[in-house]
Amino acid sequence: MSPDNRLPKPAQDGSVRQDPGAWKAGFNAAQQGESAMACPYGARSVEALSWTSGFIEGKASPRPARCDGQGS
Numbered sequence: 001m002s003p004d005n006r007l008p009k010p011a012q013d014g015s016v017r018q019d020p021g022a023w024k025a026g027f028n029a030a031q032q033g034e035s036a037m038a039c040p041y042g043a044r045s046v047e048a049l050s051w052t053s054g055f056i057e058g059k060a061s062p063r064p065a066r067c068d069g070q071g072s
Helices: 020-031 046-060
Strands: none
Touching: 020 046
């Protein structure tokens, strides 16, 4: 990543490296109903991209059933 905190350039195959921990945090945030504005990472960082990607997937995924029989 460049020193000015811009997103890295895609690899030749078009892929971009993401941070798995940030992705999971974004996914969990969406599953818990948090706002997309809750991203704790700096704009245009790999972590912010990863968190937002996880957040989108978390919003698109059905929430897991709760153990208390109340549903989601």
